[in-house]
Amino acid sequence: MRTLIRNATVVLPAGESVLDVVIEKGRIADIDPAAALPTDEVIDASGMHLLPGVVDDQVHFREPGLTHKEDLASASRACARGGVTTFLEMPNTNPTTTTCARLAEKLALASSKCCVNYGFYMGATLDNLEELQNATRTPGIKIFIGSSTGSLLVDDPDTLERIFAHTSLPITAHCEDEATVRANAARLGGGTDVADHSRIRDHAAARIATARAIDLSARHRHRFHVLHVSTADETELIGAAIATGGGLITGEACPHHLLFSTEDYARLGTLVQMNPSLKSPADRAALWRALGRGDLQVIATDHAPHTLQEKRQPYPASPSGLPAVENSLALMLNEAHAGRCTLRQVVHWMCDAPARTWDLVGKGRIEVGYDADLVLVDLAEKRTVRNAEQLTKSGWSPWDGVELTGWPVRTWVGGHTVYAQGRVDDSQRGSEAIYDHSRGGYWATGGHAETPFAGA
Secondary structure (H helix, E strand, O other), X not given: OEEEXXXXXXXXXXXXXXXXXXXXXXXXXXEOOOOOOOXXXXXXXXXXXXXXXEEEEEEOOOXXXXXXOOOHHHHHHHHHHHOXXXXXEOOOOOOOOOOHHHHHHHHHHHHXXXXXXXXXXXXXXXXXXXXXXXOOOXXXXXXXXXXXXXXXXXXXXXXXXXXXXXXXXXXXEEOOXXXXXXXXXXXXXXXXXXXXXXXXXXXXXXXXXHHHHHHHHHHHOOOEEEOOOOOHHHHHXXXXXXHOOOOOEEEEEOHHHHHOOHHHHHHHHHHHOOOOOOOOHHHHHHHHHHHHHOOOOEEOOOEOOOOHHHHOOOOOOOOOOOOOOOOHHHXXXXXXXXXXXXXXHHHHHHHHHHHHHOOEOOOOOOOOOOEOOEEEEEEEEEEEOOHHHOOOOOOOOOOOOOEEEEEEEEEEEOOEEEEEOOEEOOOOOOOEOOEOHHHOHHHHOOOHHHOOOOOO
């Protein structure tokens, strides 16, 4: 089937242009074709913007083991509605994704349930080094340096050294120093108010763990991606590491750290309890500055759903995390509408940069030969986020009641429409993400040179 998308304002790596785009056999077959082509489907996209599909490199979709909160089918439907065409999911399910066999099981499960593309990290433990060495069908290795329990908590210095020294896959980590967190919790008696969460998981916890991981990366010449950066301190550490020119470090911010701060506890309470915790308005501003100058490269959601009943428990019984995949692109389009960033920056942070960081084949940009994972957005559409309309199984959003300007209206995965006119096509299936780790990641592929920095 050949589809012609006509008259869209297409966001290309070099800029925006009103063009026609041809989709055929699951890929972008042509851009601005010289002559009229026979087509099976023509879509008039006048007045709309065509973007690459979003690559969300940090999600928790809860299957297997915690499917009362979310599952792969419900989460991938939420992705389709939100313009997310590829997700990379974390290993802290039950059972955990810490062996190649469990990774294969999860991939098989996703192939039967997901309407968007999918990939899964391998989780590190204290004793699964051989599994990490043998894994292939994965974006990389996830380490929980803090904020985990059981076998996934890896805060032992010797084990961390071995993982960085004796594996080859890119590594990413949740960076909060567990000793600092425990000491703070003991000092506060475990905390009695949700605002204590940011005192327990404080700046020092984030700074210490991130500094340790950057040091390991430098000494072992190992690529490392800092997840959900929440502090100004971390942006300075990452910026300094990037300035060395080693091409090893990348970092990301999440919508909740970019749009909320500790001031929002009074209004939203445990709904905005997450790990790493919310920080000050000054830290929030520092994250935006780091994105603008290229010291942070990626925006991802850390989609971590819980039921409202669970979230409304009094602190500290309330779990950390919030759902975001179906609203993340709209949230960032709204920021572009408000003048805080540009549309090209949003596309870089949410599409091209994560694809480069994890060596994804055929993802992240609109270019001939790339996969036809696309999202058509109406930058003028105003819509209010409503709990009752959420497709995530958790059924709520911390942005409930917030009006946003700029929304996805149609999503393609592999050339097939999976979302249009407010509905998800549940008959469609995405594909397993493919990685070429010989590319060397974001810096080796020239990602920095193409970043549309603010003020550049």
